[in-house]
Amino acid sequence: MIATFAQTCATFVNYGIGPLATFCREVYNLSQFQTGLIVSAVNVGPIFSMLIFGNIMDKHGERWIVGIGSIFLGFSMLILIPINEYVYLLIVLLFVGIWYGTAQPGGSSAIIHWFPKNKNRGLAMGIRQTGIPLGGALASTTLPFFFYNYGLSAAKLTQAVVAIIGGLVFLLFYKDHGMNKQRQQSYSFFEKINKIKRKSNLYPVFFIGISMISLQLIILAHLMSYLSSTLNISLSISGIFLSFALIGGALGRILLAWISDNLFNGDRSKPLQFTILLTVFTLIIFVYILNYLPLWVIYILCFTLGFLGVGWYSLFIVLMSEKADKDFIGLTVSFGLTLNQFFIVLAPSLFGLLVDYFNGYKIPFSLLILFISIGGIWLNIMEKANKFTMQNKAQDMM
Known part of the structure:
Protein backbone atom coordinates (compact mmCIF):
# COMPACT_ATOMS: atom_id res chain seq x y z
CA MET A 1 0.00 0.00 0.00
CA TYR A 174 8.58 1.86 4.09
CA LYS A 175 11.15 -0.66 5.37
CA ASP A 176 13.85 -1.95 3.04
CA HIS A 177 14.46 -5.67 2.64
CA GLY A 178 17.90 -7.03 3.56
CA MET A 179 20.52 -6.18 0.94
CA ASN A 180 23.59 -8.23 0.04
CA LYS A 181 25.84 -5.20 -0.39
CA GLN A 182 29.11 -7.08 -0.52
CA ARG A 183 27.99 -9.11 -3.51
CA GLN A 184 26.44 -6.07 -5.13
CA GLN A 185 29.65 -4.04 -4.94
CA SER A 186 31.70 -6.74 -6.67
CA TYR A 187 30.24 -5.66 -10.05
CA SER A 188 30.69 -2.35 -11.82
CA PHE A 189 27.74 -0.65 -13.48
CA PHE A 190 28.83 -1.65 -16.99
CA GLU A 191 29.50 -5.24 -15.89
CA LYS A 192 25.90 -5.42 -14.68
CA ILE A 193 24.64 -3.97 -17.98
CA ASN A 194 26.66 -6.58 -19.88
CA LYS A 195 25.26 -9.38 -17.71
CA ILE A 196 21.74 -8.15 -18.45
CA LYS A 197 22.48 -7.99 -22.19
CA ARG A 198 23.79 -11.58 -22.10
CA LYS A 199 20.48 -12.89 -20.68
CA SER A 200 18.85 -13.78 -23.99
CA ASN A 201 15.64 -14.97 -22.29
CA LEU A 202 14.95 -11.30 -21.43
CA TYR A 203 14.99 -10.19 -25.09
CA PRO A 204 11.43 -11.24 -26.01
CA VAL A 205 10.18 -9.69 -22.75
CA PHE A 206 11.87 -6.39 -23.62
CA PHE A 207 10.36 -6.58 -27.12
CA ILE A 208 6.88 -7.19 -25.69
CA GLY A 209 7.41 -4.15 -23.50
CA ILE A 210 8.15 -1.80 -26.40
CA SER A 211 5.37 -3.20 -28.61
CA MET A 212 2.64 -3.19 -25.96
CA ILE A 213 3.64 0.19 -24.50
CA SER A 214 3.36 1.55 -28.06
CA LEU A 215 -0.20 0.22 -28.21
CA GLN A 216 -0.97 1.72 -24.80
CA LEU A 217 0.19 5.19 -25.85
CA ILE A 218 -1.57 4.90 -29.22
CA ILE A 219 -4.81 4.09 -27.35
CA LEU A 220 -4.36 7.21 -25.23
CA ALA A 221 -3.40 9.49 -28.12
CA HIS A 222 -5.40 8.21 -31.09
CA LEU A 223 -8.37 6.07 -29.99
CA MET A 224 -10.75 9.04 -29.74
CA SER A 225 -9.88 10.41 -33.17
CA TYR A 226 -10.02 6.92 -34.74
CA LEU A 227 -13.48 6.20 -33.35
CA SER A 228 -14.71 9.68 -34.23
CA SER A 229 -13.58 9.47 -37.86
CA THR A 230 -14.52 5.80 -38.36
CA LEU A 231 -17.96 5.89 -36.73
CA ASN A 232 -18.79 9.56 -37.49
CA ILE A 233 -19.44 10.29 -33.81
CA SER A 234 -18.59 13.34 -31.69
CA LEU A 235 -15.38 13.62 -29.71
CA SER A 236 -17.41 13.69 -26.48
CA ILE A 237 -18.83 10.23 -27.22
CA SER A 238 -15.36 9.05 -28.28
CA GLY A 239 -14.10 10.29 -24.91
CA ILE A 240 -16.63 8.03 -23.16
CA PHE A 241 -15.32 5.10 -25.19
CA LEU A 242 -11.76 5.99 -24.11
CA SER A 243 -12.83 6.16 -20.47
CA PHE A 244 -14.24 2.64 -20.79
CA ALA A 245 -10.87 1.49 -22.15
CA LEU A 246 -9.00 3.10 -19.23
CA ILE A 247 -11.37 1.60 -16.64
CA GLY A 248 -10.78 -1.77 -18.28
CA GLY A 249 -7.03 -1.16 -18.09
CA ALA A 250 -7.11 -0.43 -14.36
CA LEU A 251 -9.08 -3.63 -13.71
CA GLY A 252 -6.85 -5.60 -16.09
CA ARG A 253 -3.71 -4.67 -14.18
CA ILE A 254 -5.14 -6.34 -11.10
CA LEU A 255 -7.12 -9.24 -12.58
CA LEU A 256 -4.53 -10.44 -15.10
CA ALA A 257 -1.91 -10.49 -12.36
CA TRP A 258 -4.31 -12.30 -10.01
CA ILE A 259 -5.00 -14.87 -12.73
CA SER A 260 -1.26 -15.53 -13.10
CA ASP A 261 -1.03 -16.16 -9.32
CA ASN A 262 -4.07 -18.39 -8.92
CA LEU A 263 -4.81 -20.07 -12.26
CA PHE A 264 -1.26 -20.40 -13.60
CA ASN A 265 0.54 -21.04 -10.27
CA GLY A 266 2.85 -18.03 -10.61
CA ASP A 267 3.59 -18.53 -14.31
CA ARG A 268 3.56 -15.07 -15.94
CA SER A 269 4.63 -16.10 -19.43
CA LYS A 270 1.54 -18.08 -20.47
CA PRO A 271 -1.05 -15.48 -19.36
CA LEU A 272 1.06 -12.76 -21.03
CA GLN A 273 1.07 -14.78 -24.27
CA PHE A 274 -2.71 -15.23 -24.02
CA THR A 275 -3.07 -11.50 -23.38
CA ILE A 276 -1.10 -10.70 -26.54
CA LEU A 277 -3.12 -13.20 -28.59
CA LEU A 278 -6.43 -11.72 -27.40
CA THR A 279 -5.10 -8.18 -27.96
CA VAL A 280 -4.29 -9.02 -31.58
CA PHE A 281 -7.75 -10.56 -32.06
CA THR A 282 -9.44 -7.48 -30.51
CA LEU A 283 -7.42 -5.11 -32.73
CA ILE A 284 -8.36 -7.08 -35.85
CA ILE A 285 -12.03 -6.58 -34.96
CA PHE A 286 -11.35 -2.88 -34.35
CA VAL A 287 -9.67 -2.40 -37.70
CA TYR A 288 -11.76 -4.51 -40.03
CA ILE A 289 -15.34 -4.85 -38.75
CA LEU A 290 -15.90 -1.90 -36.38
CA ASN A 291 -18.43 -0.26 -38.71
CA TYR A 292 -20.66 -3.32 -38.60
CA LEU A 293 -21.01 -3.43 -34.80
CA PRO A 294 -23.74 -1.84 -32.63
CA LEU A 295 -22.64 0.80 -30.11
CA TRP A 296 -23.13 -1.45 -27.07
CA VAL A 297 -20.72 -3.99 -28.57
CA ILE A 298 -18.18 -1.21 -29.23
CA TYR A 299 -18.38 -0.23 -25.53
CA ILE A 300 -17.53 -3.82 -24.60
CA LEU A 301 -14.81 -3.90 -27.24
CA CYS A 302 -13.21 -0.70 -25.91
CA PHE A 303 -13.33 -2.07 -22.36
CA THR A 304 -11.71 -5.30 -23.60
CA LEU A 305 -9.02 -3.42 -25.53
CA GLY A 306 -8.16 -1.44 -22.40
CA PHE A 307 -8.30 -4.55 -20.18
CA LEU A 308 -5.70 -6.20 -22.41
CA GLY A 309 -3.81 -3.29 -23.98
CA VAL A 310 -3.34 -1.41 -20.69
CA GLY A 311 -3.77 -4.27 -18.20
CA TRP A 312 -0.81 -6.26 -19.63
CA TYR A 313 1.68 -4.10 -17.76
CA SER A 314 1.66 -5.88 -14.39
CA LEU A 315 2.38 -9.27 -16.01
CA PHE A 316 5.23 -7.71 -17.98
CA ILE A 317 6.85 -6.10 -14.93
CA VAL A 318 6.66 -9.28 -12.83
CA LEU A 319 7.94 -11.50 -15.66
CA MET A 320 10.86 -9.17 -16.37
CA SER A 321 11.70 -8.99 -12.66
CA GLU A 322 11.55 -12.77 -12.21
CA LYS A 323 13.77 -13.43 -15.22
CA ALA A 324 16.35 -10.94 -13.91
CA ASP A 325 19.40 -11.84 -11.87
CA LYS A 326 18.24 -11.52 -8.26
CA ASP A 327 21.05 -9.06 -7.52
CA PHE A 328 20.15 -6.78 -10.47
CA ILE A 329 16.35 -6.61 -10.29
CA GLY A 330 16.19 -2.82 -10.00
CA LEU A 331 18.69 -2.29 -12.82
CA THR A 332 17.00 -4.88 -15.07
CA VAL A 333 13.57 -3.30 -14.58
CA SER A 334 15.11 0.13 -15.22
CA PHE A 335 16.77 -1.18 -18.39
CA GLY A 336 13.44 -2.51 -19.72
CA LEU A 337 11.53 0.63 -18.73
CA THR A 338 14.17 2.84 -20.36
CA LEU A 339 13.61 0.98 -23.64
CA ASN A 340 9.86 1.48 -23.12
CA GLN A 341 10.37 5.17 -22.50
CA PHE A 342 11.79 5.73 -25.98
CA PHE A 343 8.59 4.29 -27.46
CA ILE A 344 6.42 6.25 -25.02
CA VAL A 345 7.92 9.36 -26.61
CA LEU A 346 7.99 8.09 -30.23
CA ALA A 347 4.94 5.84 -30.71
CA PRO A 348 2.08 8.40 -30.70
CA SER A 349 3.82 10.73 -33.16
CA LEU A 350 5.09 7.89 -35.40
CA PHE A 351 1.60 6.37 -35.57
CA GLY A 352 0.19 9.79 -36.41
CA LEU A 353 2.74 10.22 -39.23
CA LEU A 354 1.76 6.81 -40.65
CA VAL A 355 -1.93 7.75 -40.52
CA ASP A 356 -1.16 10.96 -42.43
CA TYR A 357 1.08 9.15 -44.94
CA PHE A 358 -1.38 6.34 -45.71
CA ASN A 359 -4.39 8.68 -45.39
CA GLY A 360 -6.16 6.30 -42.99
CA TYR A 361 -5.84 4.05 -39.97
CA LYS A 362 -6.05 0.56 -41.51
CA ILE A 363 -2.41 0.12 -42.59
CA PRO A 364 -0.89 1.71 -39.43
CA PHE A 365 -3.07 -0.50 -37.21
CA SER A 366 -2.17 -3.56 -39.32
CA LEU A 367 1.54 -2.79 -38.84
CA LEU A 368 0.92 -2.40 -35.11
CA ILE A 369 -0.83 -5.81 -35.01
CA LEU A 370 2.20 -7.39 -36.71
CA PHE A 371 4.56 -5.62 -34.29
CA ILE A 372 2.64 -6.93 -31.26
CA SER A 373 2.34 -10.46 -32.69
CA ILE A 374 6.12 -10.80 -33.08
CA GLY A 375 6.60 -10.32 -29.32
CA GLY A 376 4.12 -13.04 -28.38
CA ILE A 377 5.53 -15.53 -30.94
CA TRP A 378 9.11 -14.78 -29.85
CA LEU A 379 8.28 -15.35 -26.17
CA ASN A 380 6.51 -18.63 -26.99
CA ILE A 381 9.51 -19.90 -29.00
CA MET A 382 11.94 -18.85 -26.25
CA GLU A 383 9.91 -20.55 -23.51
CA LYS A 384 9.71 -23.79 -25.51
CA ALA A 385 13.47 -23.70 -26.17
CA ASN A 386 14.20 -23.14 -22.46
CA LYS A 387 11.88 -25.99 -21.49
CA PHE A 388 13.59 -28.32 -24.01
CA THR A 389 17.04 -27.34 -22.67
CA MET A 390 16.00 -28.00 -19.07
CA GLN A 391 14.56 -31.42 -19.99
CA ASN A 392 17.82 -32.36 -21.72
CA LYS A 393 19.83 -31.28 -18.67
CA ALA A 394 17.58 -33.36 -16.41
CA GLN A 395 18.05 -36.41 -18.63
CA ASP A 396 21.83 -35.92 -18.65
CA MET A 397 21.89 -35.80 -14.84
CA MET A 398 19.93 -39.05 -14.70
Whole structure:
Protein backbone atom coordinates (compact mmCIF):
# COMPACT_ATOMS: atom_id res chain seq x y z
CA MET A 1 0.00 0.00 0.00
CA ILE A 2 2.92 2.36 0.70
CA ALA A 3 4.42 1.61 -2.72
CA THR A 4 1.00 2.12 -4.34
CA PHE A 5 0.52 5.44 -2.54
CA ALA A 6 3.97 6.66 -3.57
CA GLN A 7 3.34 5.64 -7.19
CA THR A 8 -0.03 7.43 -7.19
CA CYS A 9 1.53 10.63 -5.87
CA ALA A 10 4.39 10.53 -8.40
CA THR A 11 2.02 9.80 -11.29
CA PHE A 12 -0.21 12.66 -10.13
CA VAL A 13 2.68 14.86 -11.30
CA ASN A 14 3.73 12.88 -14.39
CA TYR A 15 0.24 12.29 -15.85
CA GLY A 16 -0.84 15.68 -14.55
CA ILE A 17 1.52 17.30 -17.05
CA GLY A 18 -1.11 16.54 -19.73
CA PRO A 19 -3.77 18.78 -18.15
CA LEU A 20 -1.02 21.26 -17.19
CA ALA A 21 0.04 21.49 -20.85
CA THR A 22 -3.57 22.32 -21.78
CA PHE A 23 -3.64 25.05 -19.12
CA CYS A 24 -0.34 26.47 -20.43
CA ARG A 25 -1.77 26.56 -23.95
CA GLU A 26 -4.68 28.68 -22.72
CA VAL A 27 -2.51 31.01 -20.64
CA TYR A 28 0.42 31.45 -23.04
CA ASN A 29 -1.44 30.90 -26.35
CA LEU A 30 0.78 27.98 -27.39
CA SER A 31 0.49 25.98 -30.61
CA GLN A 32 -0.50 22.31 -30.59
CA PHE A 33 3.13 21.39 -31.31
CA GLN A 34 4.41 23.45 -28.37
CA THR A 35 1.75 21.92 -26.14
CA GLY A 36 2.82 18.42 -27.17
CA LEU A 37 6.47 19.20 -26.44
CA ILE A 38 5.55 19.94 -22.82
CA VAL A 39 4.31 16.35 -22.41
CA SER A 40 7.29 14.97 -24.35
CA ALA A 41 9.78 16.83 -22.15
CA VAL A 42 8.63 15.14 -18.95
CA ASN A 43 8.64 11.72 -20.66
CA VAL A 44 12.19 12.17 -21.96
CA GLY A 45 13.52 12.71 -18.43
CA PRO A 46 13.29 9.07 -17.20
CA ILE A 47 15.42 7.91 -20.16
CA PHE A 48 18.40 9.60 -18.52
CA SER A 49 17.75 8.51 -14.94
CA MET A 50 16.14 5.07 -14.56
CA LEU A 51 19.30 3.03 -15.16
CA ILE A 52 21.24 5.08 -12.61
CA PHE A 53 18.50 4.93 -9.98
CA GLY A 54 17.89 1.22 -10.60
CA ASN A 55 21.56 0.48 -10.01
CA ILE A 56 21.57 2.45 -6.75
CA MET A 57 18.41 0.65 -5.54
CA ASP A 58 20.06 -2.72 -6.10
CA LYS A 59 22.87 -1.63 -3.79
CA HIS A 60 21.03 0.29 -1.10
CA GLY A 61 17.31 -0.57 -1.31
CA GLU A 62 14.30 1.45 -2.40
CA ARG A 63 13.46 3.55 0.64
CA TRP A 64 15.80 6.51 0.25
CA ILE A 65 15.86 6.57 -3.56
CA VAL A 66 12.07 6.50 -4.04
CA GLY A 67 11.39 8.76 -1.04
CA ILE A 68 13.95 11.45 -1.87
CA GLY A 69 13.18 11.12 -5.60
CA SER A 70 9.51 11.93 -4.97
CA ILE A 71 10.43 14.86 -2.72
CA PHE A 72 12.78 16.25 -5.38
CA LEU A 73 10.00 15.70 -7.91
CA GLY A 74 7.85 17.99 -5.78
CA PHE A 75 10.63 20.58 -5.40
CA SER A 76 11.04 20.62 -9.20
CA MET A 77 7.36 21.49 -9.51
CA LEU A 78 7.85 24.27 -6.94
CA ILE A 79 10.64 25.69 -9.11
CA LEU A 80 8.20 25.60 -12.03
CA ILE A 81 5.68 27.94 -10.31
CA PRO A 82 7.27 31.33 -11.15
CA ILE A 83 8.50 30.29 -14.62
CA ASN A 84 6.71 31.91 -17.56
CA GLU A 85 9.31 31.44 -20.32
CA TYR A 86 8.48 28.46 -22.55
CA VAL A 87 12.08 27.23 -23.01
CA TYR A 88 12.78 27.35 -19.26
CA LEU A 89 9.51 25.51 -18.67
CA LEU A 90 10.71 22.64 -20.89
CA ILE A 91 14.11 22.50 -19.14
CA VAL A 92 12.57 22.23 -15.67
CA LEU A 93 10.08 19.61 -16.89
CA LEU A 94 13.03 17.54 -18.12
CA PHE A 95 14.26 17.45 -14.50
CA VAL A 96 10.74 16.63 -13.31
CA GLY A 97 10.87 13.58 -15.56
CA ILE A 98 14.34 12.65 -14.30
CA TRP A 99 13.07 12.45 -10.71
CA TYR A 100 9.97 10.54 -11.82
CA GLY A 101 12.47 7.89 -12.94
CA THR A 102 12.71 6.68 -9.32
CA ALA A 103 9.04 5.71 -9.01
CA GLN A 104 8.53 2.87 -11.48
CA PRO A 105 11.62 0.69 -10.87
CA GLY A 106 11.52 1.42 -7.14
CA GLY A 107 7.95 0.28 -6.60
CA SER A 108 8.43 -2.81 -8.78
CA SER A 109 11.61 -3.79 -6.97
CA ALA A 110 9.83 -3.39 -3.61
CA ILE A 111 7.05 -5.80 -4.63
CA ILE A 112 9.47 -8.41 -5.99
CA HIS A 113 11.56 -8.38 -2.82
CA TRP A 114 8.67 -8.44 -0.36
CA PHE A 115 6.37 -10.99 -2.03
CA PRO A 116 7.45 -14.60 -2.79
CA LYS A 117 6.79 -15.85 -6.32
CA ASN A 118 3.77 -18.02 -5.50
CA LYS A 119 2.38 -15.86 -2.68
CA ASN A 120 0.28 -13.20 -4.42
CA ARG A 121 3.26 -11.43 -6.02
CA GLY A 122 1.28 -10.85 -9.22
CA LEU A 123 -1.72 -9.48 -7.35
CA ALA A 124 0.50 -7.21 -5.27
CA MET A 125 2.18 -5.89 -8.42
CA GLY A 126 -1.24 -5.39 -10.03
CA ILE A 127 -2.46 -3.37 -7.06
CA ARG A 128 0.76 -1.33 -7.09
CA GLN A 129 0.36 -0.65 -10.82
CA THR A 130 -3.14 0.79 -10.27
CA GLY A 131 -1.32 3.77 -8.76
CA ILE A 132 -0.54 4.87 -12.33
CA PRO A 133 -4.10 5.17 -13.73
CA LEU A 134 -5.34 6.28 -10.29
CA GLY A 135 -2.77 9.09 -10.14
CA GLY A 136 -3.70 10.12 -13.67
CA ALA A 137 -7.42 10.06 -12.90
CA LEU A 138 -6.96 12.16 -9.74
CA ALA A 139 -4.81 14.67 -11.64
CA SER A 140 -7.32 15.05 -14.49
CA THR A 141 -10.20 15.63 -12.06
CA THR A 142 -8.57 17.87 -9.43
CA LEU A 143 -6.10 20.03 -11.37
CA PRO A 144 -8.79 21.74 -13.52
CA PHE A 145 -10.55 22.77 -10.29
CA PHE A 146 -7.43 24.47 -8.92
CA PHE A 147 -6.57 26.04 -12.29
CA TYR A 148 -10.01 27.55 -12.99
CA ASN A 149 -10.51 28.71 -9.40
CA TYR A 150 -7.01 29.76 -8.30
CA GLY A 151 -4.83 29.91 -11.42
CA LEU A 152 -1.94 28.05 -13.04
CA SER A 153 0.40 28.47 -10.06
CA ALA A 154 -2.12 26.75 -7.79
CA ALA A 155 -2.23 23.73 -10.10
CA LYS A 156 1.58 23.48 -10.05
CA LEU A 157 1.63 23.91 -6.27
CA THR A 158 -0.93 21.10 -5.87
CA GLN A 159 1.26 18.74 -7.89
CA ALA A 160 4.31 19.72 -5.84
CA VAL A 161 2.59 19.15 -2.50
CA VAL A 162 1.20 15.75 -3.53
CA ALA A 163 4.65 14.55 -4.69
CA ILE A 164 6.36 15.70 -1.49
CA ILE A 165 3.72 14.01 0.67
CA GLY A 166 4.21 10.77 -1.27
CA GLY A 167 7.96 10.93 -0.73
CA LEU A 168 7.67 11.67 3.00
CA VAL A 169 5.21 8.80 3.53
CA PHE A 170 7.55 6.40 1.72
CA LEU A 171 10.55 7.57 3.78
CA LEU A 172 8.71 7.31 7.08
CA PHE A 173 6.85 4.03 6.69
CA TYR A 174 8.58 1.86 4.09
CA LYS A 175 11.15 -0.66 5.37
CA ASP A 176 13.85 -1.95 3.04
CA HIS A 177 14.46 -5.67 2.64
CA GLY A 178 17.90 -7.03 3.56
CA MET A 179 20.52 -6.18 0.94
CA ASN A 180 23.59 -8.23 0.04
CA LYS A 181 25.84 -5.20 -0.39
CA GLN A 182 29.11 -7.08 -0.52
CA ARG A 183 27.99 -9.11 -3.51
CA GLN A 184 26.44 -6.07 -5.13
CA GLN A 185 29.65 -4.04 -4.94
CA SER A 186 31.70 -6.74 -6.67
CA TYR A 187 30.24 -5.66 -10.05
CA SER A 188 30.69 -2.35 -11.82
CA PHE A 189 27.74 -0.65 -13.48
CA PHE A 190 28.83 -1.65 -16.99
CA GLU A 191 29.50 -5.24 -15.89
CA LYS A 192 25.90 -5.42 -14.68
CA ILE A 193 24.64 -3.97 -17.98
CA ASN A 194 26.66 -6.58 -19.88
CA LYS A 195 25.26 -9.38 -17.71
CA ILE A 196 21.74 -8.15 -18.45
CA LYS A 197 22.48 -7.99 -22.19
CA ARG A 198 23.79 -11.58 -22.10
CA LYS A 199 20.48 -12.89 -20.68
CA SER A 200 18.85 -13.78 -23.99
CA ASN A 201 15.64 -14.97 -22.29
CA LEU A 202 14.95 -11.30 -21.43
CA TYR A 203 14.99 -10.19 -25.09
CA PRO A 204 11.43 -11.24 -26.01
CA VAL A 205 10.18 -9.69 -22.75
CA PHE A 206 11.87 -6.39 -23.62
CA PHE A 207 10.36 -6.58 -27.12
CA ILE A 208 6.88 -7.19 -25.69
CA GLY A 209 7.41 -4.15 -23.50
CA ILE A 210 8.15 -1.80 -26.40
CA SER A 211 5.37 -3.20 -28.61
CA MET A 212 2.64 -3.19 -25.96
CA ILE A 213 3.64 0.19 -24.50
CA SER A 214 3.36 1.55 -28.06
CA LEU A 215 -0.20 0.22 -28.21
CA GLN A 216 -0.97 1.72 -24.80
CA LEU A 217 0.19 5.19 -25.85
CA ILE A 218 -1.57 4.90 -29.22
CA ILE A 219 -4.81 4.09 -27.35
CA LEU A 220 -4.36 7.21 -25.23
CA ALA A 221 -3.40 9.49 -28.12
CA HIS A 222 -5.40 8.21 -31.09
CA LEU A 223 -8.37 6.07 -29.99
CA MET A 224 -10.75 9.04 -29.74
CA SER A 225 -9.88 10.41 -33.17
CA TYR A 226 -10.02 6.92 -34.74
CA LEU A 227 -13.48 6.20 -33.35
CA SER A 228 -14.71 9.68 -34.23
CA SER A 229 -13.58 9.47 -37.86
CA THR A 230 -14.52 5.80 -38.36
CA LEU A 231 -17.96 5.89 -36.73
CA ASN A 232 -18.79 9.56 -37.49
CA ILE A 233 -19.44 10.29 -33.81
CA SER A 234 -18.59 13.34 -31.69
CA LEU A 235 -15.38 13.62 -29.71
CA SER A 236 -17.41 13.69 -26.48
CA ILE A 237 -18.83 10.23 -27.22
CA SER A 238 -15.36 9.05 -28.28
CA GLY A 239 -14.10 10.29 -24.91
CA ILE A 240 -16.63 8.03 -23.16
CA PHE A 241 -15.32 5.10 -25.19
CA LEU A 242 -11.76 5.99 -24.11
CA SER A 243 -12.83 6.16 -20.47
CA PHE A 244 -14.24 2.64 -20.79
CA ALA A 245 -10.87 1.49 -22.15
CA LEU A 246 -9.00 3.10 -19.23
CA ILE A 247 -11.37 1.60 -16.64
CA GLY A 248 -10.78 -1.77 -18.28
CA GLY A 249 -7.03 -1.16 -18.09
CA ALA A 250 -7.11 -0.43 -14.36
CA LEU A 251 -9.08 -3.63 -13.71
CA GLY A 252 -6.85 -5.60 -16.09
CA ARG A 253 -3.71 -4.67 -14.18
CA ILE A 254 -5.14 -6.34 -11.10
CA LEU A 255 -7.12 -9.24 -12.58
CA LEU A 256 -4.53 -10.44 -15.10
CA ALA A 257 -1.91 -10.49 -12.36
CA TRP A 258 -4.31 -12.30 -10.01
CA ILE A 259 -5.00 -14.87 -12.73
CA SER A 260 -1.26 -15.53 -13.10
CA ASP A 261 -1.03 -16.16 -9.32
CA ASN A 262 -4.07 -18.39 -8.92
CA LEU A 263 -4.81 -20.07 -12.26
CA PHE A 264 -1.26 -20.40 -13.60
CA ASN A 265 0.54 -21.04 -10.27
CA GLY A 266 2.85 -18.03 -10.61
CA ASP A 267 3.59 -18.53 -14.31
CA ARG A 268 3.56 -15.07 -15.94
CA SER A 269 4.63 -16.10 -19.43
CA LYS A 270 1.54 -18.08 -20.47
CA PRO A 271 -1.05 -15.48 -19.36
CA LEU A 272 1.06 -12.76 -21.03
CA GLN A 273 1.07 -14.78 -24.27
CA PHE A 274 -2.71 -15.23 -24.02
CA THR A 275 -3.07 -11.50 -23.38
CA ILE A 276 -1.10 -10.70 -26.54
CA LEU A 277 -3.12 -13.20 -28.59
CA LEU A 278 -6.43 -11.72 -27.40
CA THR A 279 -5.10 -8.18 -27.96
CA VAL A 280 -4.29 -9.02 -31.58
CA PHE A 281 -7.75 -10.56 -32.06
CA THR A 282 -9.44 -7.48 -30.51
CA LEU A 283 -7.42 -5.11 -32.73
CA ILE A 284 -8.36 -7.08 -35.85
CA ILE A 285 -12.03 -6.58 -34.96
CA PHE A 286 -11.35 -2.88 -34.35
CA VAL A 287 -9.67 -2.40 -37.70
CA TYR A 288 -11.76 -4.51 -40.03
CA ILE A 289 -15.34 -4.85 -38.75
CA LEU A 290 -15.90 -1.90 -36.38
CA ASN A 291 -18.43 -0.26 -38.71
CA TYR A 292 -20.66 -3.32 -38.60
CA LEU A 293 -21.01 -3.43 -34.80
CA PRO A 294 -23.74 -1.84 -32.63
CA LEU A 295 -22.64 0.80 -30.11
CA TRP A 296 -23.13 -1.45 -27.07
CA VAL A 297 -20.72 -3.99 -28.57
CA ILE A 298 -18.18 -1.21 -29.23
CA TYR A 299 -18.38 -0.23 -25.53
CA ILE A 300 -17.53 -3.82 -24.60
CA LEU A 301 -14.81 -3.90 -27.24
CA CYS A 302 -13.21 -0.70 -25.91
CA PHE A 303 -13.33 -2.07 -22.36
CA THR A 304 -11.71 -5.30 -23.60
CA LEU A 305 -9.02 -3.42 -25.53
CA GLY A 306 -8.16 -1.44 -22.40
CA PHE A 307 -8.30 -4.55 -20.18
CA LEU A 308 -5.70 -6.20 -22.41
CA GLY A 309 -3.81 -3.29 -23.98
CA VAL A 310 -3.34 -1.41 -20.69
CA GLY A 311 -3.77 -4.27 -18.20
CA TRP A 312 -0.81 -6.26 -19.63
CA TYR A 313 1.68 -4.10 -17.76
CA SER A 314 1.66 -5.88 -14.39
CA LEU A 315 2.38 -9.27 -16.01
CA PHE A 316 5.23 -7.71 -17.98
CA ILE A 317 6.85 -6.10 -14.93
CA VAL A 318 6.66 -9.28 -12.83
CA LEU A 319 7.94 -11.50 -15.66
CA MET A 320 10.86 -9.17 -16.37
CA SER A 321 11.70 -8.99 -12.66
CA GLU A 322 11.55 -12.77 -12.21
CA LYS A 323 13.77 -13.43 -15.22
CA ALA A 324 16.35 -10.94 -13.91
CA ASP A 325 19.40 -11.84 -11.87
CA LYS A 326 18.24 -11.52 -8.26
CA ASP A 327 21.05 -9.06 -7.52
CA PHE A 328 20.15 -6.78 -10.47
CA ILE A 329 16.35 -6.61 -10.29
CA GLY A 330 16.19 -2.82 -10.00
CA LEU A 331 18.69 -2.29 -12.82
CA THR A 332 17.00 -4.88 -15.07
CA VAL A 333 13.57 -3.30 -14.58
CA SER A 334 15.11 0.13 -15.22
CA PHE A 335 16.77 -1.18 -18.39
CA GLY A 336 13.44 -2.51 -19.72
CA LEU A 337 11.53 0.63 -18.73
CA THR A 338 14.17 2.84 -20.36
CA LEU A 339 13.61 0.98 -23.64
CA ASN A 340 9.86 1.48 -23.12
CA GLN A 341 10.37 5.17 -22.50
CA PHE A 342 11.79 5.73 -25.98
CA PHE A 343 8.59 4.29 -27.46
CA ILE A 344 6.42 6.25 -25.02
CA VAL A 345 7.92 9.36 -26.61
CA LEU A 346 7.99 8.09 -30.23
CA ALA A 347 4.94 5.84 -30.71
CA PRO A 348 2.08 8.40 -30.70
CA SER A 349 3.82 10.73 -33.16
CA LEU A 350 5.09 7.89 -35.40
CA PHE A 351 1.60 6.37 -35.57
CA GLY A 352 0.19 9.79 -36.41
CA LEU A 353 2.74 10.22 -39.23
CA LEU A 354 1.76 6.81 -40.65
CA VAL A 355 -1.93 7.75 -40.52
CA ASP A 356 -1.16 10.96 -42.43
CA TYR A 357 1.08 9.15 -44.94
CA PHE A 358 -1.38 6.34 -45.71
CA ASN A 359 -4.39 8.68 -45.39
CA GLY A 360 -6.16 6.30 -42.99
CA TYR A 361 -5.84 4.05 -39.97
CA LYS A 362 -6.05 0.56 -41.51
CA ILE A 363 -2.41 0.12 -42.59
CA PRO A 364 -0.89 1.71 -39.43
CA PHE A 365 -3.07 -0.50 -37.21
CA SER A 366 -2.17 -3.56 -39.32
CA LEU A 367 1.54 -2.79 -38.84
CA LEU A 368 0.92 -2.40 -35.11
CA ILE A 369 -0.83 -5.81 -35.01
CA LEU A 370 2.20 -7.39 -36.71
CA PHE A 371 4.56 -5.62 -34.29
CA ILE A 372 2.64 -6.93 -31.26
CA SER A 373 2.34 -10.46 -32.69
CA ILE A 374 6.12 -10.80 -33.08
CA GLY A 375 6.60 -10.32 -29.32
CA GLY A 376 4.12 -13.04 -28.38
CA ILE A 377 5.53 -15.53 -30.94
CA TRP A 378 9.11 -14.78 -29.85
CA LEU A 379 8.28 -15.35 -26.17
CA ASN A 380 6.51 -18.63 -26.99
CA ILE A 381 9.51 -19.90 -29.00
CA MET A 382 11.94 -18.85 -26.25
CA GLU A 383 9.91 -20.55 -23.51
CA LYS A 384 9.71 -23.79 -25.51
CA ALA A 385 13.47 -23.70 -26.17
CA ASN A 386 14.20 -23.14 -22.46
CA LYS A 387 11.88 -25.99 -21.49
CA PHE A 388 13.59 -28.32 -24.01
CA THR A 389 17.04 -27.34 -22.67
CA MET A 390 16.00 -28.00 -19.07
CA GLN A 391 14.56 -31.42 -19.99
CA ASN A 392 17.82 -32.36 -21.72
CA LYS A 393 19.83 -31.28 -18.67
CA ALA A 394 17.58 -33.36 -16.41
CA GLN A 395 18.05 -36.41 -18.63
CA ASP A 396 21.83 -35.92 -18.65
CA MET A 397 21.89 -35.80 -14.84
CA MET A 398 19.93 -39.05 -14.70
